[in-house]
Amino acid sequence: IGSGAPLMVAVDENGAPTGPAHICPDFALHGFDIGASTPFLPKPPQTVSRLVLVAQDLVSLARSAPRPQARGPPTFL
Incomplete structure (x- = not known):
């Protein structure tokens, strides 16, 4: 019988x-699972402003990308 305790008793x-x-x-x-289940968390970055600038660059790049149109040619041509 299992009760969540580390001891068990077999029964008929x-x-x-x-x-x-x-x-x-x-x-x-x-x-053994206790040590394996704790995730390794990387050290947080020291410069957050650099990440914000990169994110802003990516957003502006995505906005300037050509948009596909229903009757237009594929965007990769």
Whole structure:
């Protein structure tokens, strides 16, 4: 029977214990997941203003790109 605790007791079809309590193998392996589940976060950039300038350049570049028209030629020609 699993209750979320690190110990488990095996039971038979009637619910009677078949042996002593022991460490649950699923719970024991869960300890390895704790270290693997924390994501590595990179150090934040020191200059945010540079990122803003690059983002503004990308927005202005996207606005100046040719827009496809329903009856016009493909934009890559």
